[in-house]
């Protein structure tokens with residue numbers, strides 16, 4: 001008997017304003033005591049819903065519509081809340097997805113440990129305090145934060161505290177739902193290391209939910225791949241990496257490349273997952289699947305045992321049947337989808353482009369007055385580099401390293417305390433800090449920003465045609481047919497095709513990736529010389545990320561524009577950037593051609609960043 | 618601590634501004650401020666009543682000496698609590714007249730407001746916790762209906778039913794024969810006289826709290842920390858009170874101060890309906906008798922009252938929300 005047995009579980013949401021939708025469909029799997037199981041799938045595939053169902057925390061309009069959950073021999077599918085309460089936290093605990101808000105903001109951290117410890121154990125008073133200290137030691141946080149309020153902790157610390165809280169009663173099973181998404185790579189890495197160590201020491205079982213296959217492969221014993229509410233593949237981590245069965249798993253693996261290779265190649269899965277509220281005939285992955293055969297659109301593939309695990313795919317099944325390989329070809333390890341390739345040769349080329357902007361010994365000191373004392377913070381210290389046309393320069397560093405301050409000075413929002421930023425534009429060399437009024441407005445049209453969050457960067461209540469037409473009319477004075485043609489051209493450039501189908505759509509009808517494309521199209525509308533992209537992909541799904549990277553990469557080559565790509569993620573920097581600048585505490589600690597920096601980092605901090613890249617290979 | 622000091626400093630500054638404006642505005646035009654003031658309040662063509670001017674001057678101070686000297690005198694008088702003489706109760710001092718009415722209103726308003734707040738917050742929180750239950754529907758629909766009524770109108774209805782028709786409660790005044798003070802007959806009379814005015818206020822004022830609390834609480838119930846509290850297997854009571862209600866309370870506390878201005882308006886009308894010997898009735902009389910010193914002082918007092926309520930709410934908020942303490946210090 002396993003610790004957790006899930007059998008034929010389905011979860012249905014029945015919202016008032018929408019068709020009912022089966023977010024989890026006939027899911028069966030089990031987890032042994034002490035096992036580390038990864039659950040991976042793109043946004044909306046039902047991971048959180050499945051996890052919430054396991055915790056018996058589903059709320060209206062969601063409910064378990066079929067199947068059963070057995071925990072440690074007890075069927076908890078419909079167990080009454082009073083009986084569940086004894087299991088909660090003592091046996092089953094959790095760290096929520098993006099749980100920045102999982103701690104009660106108005107009470108001290110200590111109280112939030114104390115209430116649950118006293119609820120479920122005999123410990124009281126001083127003994128509880130001792131236990132809390134132990135827990136804080138486990139996650140390596142200073143004891144003085146025990147009496148802090150949640151808002152006094154940084155994001156990473158809060159997540160560690162959540163982890164400590166989850167382990168407070170030595171549970172048998174912990175559900176980790178994307179516990180580090182949204183945190184800095186270096187912080188993410190150290191928290192996950194912490195999880196791995198504690199799990200090995202204490203032997204609780206984990207279901208680790210993530211959309212990042214790199215970390216999942218890194219940590220898990222066994223992996224469940226979820227697509228459109230179903231488990232489509234289950235294999236031990238090593239087997240999945242070596243011999244993925246389902247084309248979707250291959251697609252996910254393809255989104256990873258080895259940043260040290262001369263040529264990095266990542267594939268991505270085109271299209272979007274199906275609408276779960278509609279009836280799907282045949283395999284739900286079929287519209288995006290390069291291995292599709294006739295049967296796929298007719299018959300729904302069942303989840304069958306094969307190779308080292310299970311998979312739900314006709315082709316995989318046929319290939320692995322006795323003698324099937326001949327007829328249906330050898331199993332492939334890769335995903336035959338669109339690819340994004342970056343070669344070292346390209347970068348060498350790009351570094352010969354014309355310089356459009358020079359950052360010359362720039363420092364920025366912020367002065368903050370607090371009562372009578374004046375505080376000086378040096379956000380950027382003596383930074384020098386150039387941006388070239390046809391080149392992507394990556395600015396890499398942890399949060400707080402001064403990346404955004406540099407970006408703000410480049411776009412003319414802030415001016416440097418010392419040093420100069422010079423724009424080599426059509427009117428000769430001009431210092432950015434000297435722009436005022438009209439000249440500043442002109443400069444801003446030459447330097448466009450693309451931000452992290454595509455949801456807030458375009459007005460969701462306006463049609464895309466309008467969103468794009470405004471800058472065109474403002475800066476280029478386009479009207480009528482010329483305007484319409486240009487809008488459609490822009491939409492085509494960012495691969496929102498056919499353009500006439502998108503012109504009249506509203507921002508809120510688009511997916512995150514599509515919105516980010518619109519934001520980029522809007523930036524391109526004014527034909528800028530420089531695009532400053534501040535974490536443009538970090539809020540997007542993996543498969544969409546590759547799409548946007550590919551789009552940006554293509555732009556640099558075809559349009560005469562230079563991109564400053566700001567990120568905390570060296571892997572994506574490698575994919576996109578020709579040159580990389582590593583920033584630590586406001587200082588440039590390393591600078592050079594991306595591949596060279598990644599292959600032989602000179603600075604200790606760069607090495608930390610490189611180590612933080614999950615490396616499943 | 619910084620937060621509290623700041624809030625208190627802000628309070629003092631606003632108070633000073635109010636008091637100074639009260640001094641400056643009548644003096645912006647040349648001439649005798651008392652005369653101008655009376656003219657302005659009585660209408661341009663009205664006969665200038667020397668008694669009124671005298672009363673006003675007692676409050677504003679004589680127009681001699683430099684502005685700075687006058688300001689000094691004015692502040693001195695204020696500190697000593699000298700607001701001049703009442704015109705309608707001449708030669709009583711304004712402070713004496715107000716002193717008579719002050720506690721009646723303060724006690725009525727404080728008690729009803731505190732009760733309303735507690736009742737409203739508790740009902741709202743419970744309705745949200747048992748969302749879509751019968752209790753919730755009754756409370757929500759009931760509040761929405763009662764919310765459309767005016768306290769003054771309810772006061773008249775109560776007066777008619779319990780005062781005149783049933784005769785259970787006295788219909789006007791604050792007490793009968795007893796001597797005011799802390800003695801049993803007086804307290805008993807005061808309570809029975811205050812009952813209907815209080816009831817009139819109590820029927821309407823909790824409604825804002827009920828609906829506000831219910832809404833914020835329902836919103837908070839979707840927060841991660843509530844889901845986590847449930848996942849922790851804490852008893853419902855703890856989740857509802859320590860996690861949900863405790864957080865949902867915060868906007869209500871801020872609302873409390875903001876609502877107080879409106880409440881004073883309601884209280885004035887209700888007092889007049891019951892002929893209750895409080896500040897509201899006094900204000901009505903002052904308007905009727907053109908007793909400007911009294912009116913002026915009552916206005917000042919009301920403003921100060923609202924400021925004090927704001928201060929209290931701010932301080933309370935600081936105690937309840939640790940984030941506020943830090944964010945602004």
Ligand SMILES: Nc1ncnc2c1ncn2[C@@H]1O[C@H](COP(=O)(O)OP(=O)(O)OP(=O)(O)O)[C@@H](O)[C@H]1O
Pocket residue numbers: 013014015021023041042043044045046047048049050060061062097211276
């Ligand atoms: N409360 C709800 N009401 C209606 N539909 C919901 C609700 N919560 C989730 N869904 C739907 O259920 C599906 C699965 O959502 P879920 O949050 O489980 O996905 P996920 O895999 O965790 O995604 P992510 O990676 O973005 O966290 C989605 O189509 C989503 O729109």
Ligand code: SF4
Pocket residue numbers: 246247248283284285286287289290291292293296301312313314315316
């Ligand atoms: S069943 Fe067919 S469509 Fe579905 S994943 Fe397998 S090959 Fe692709």
Ligand SMILES: [Mg+2]
Pocket residue numbers: 047048049097177
């Ligand atoms: Mg999720």
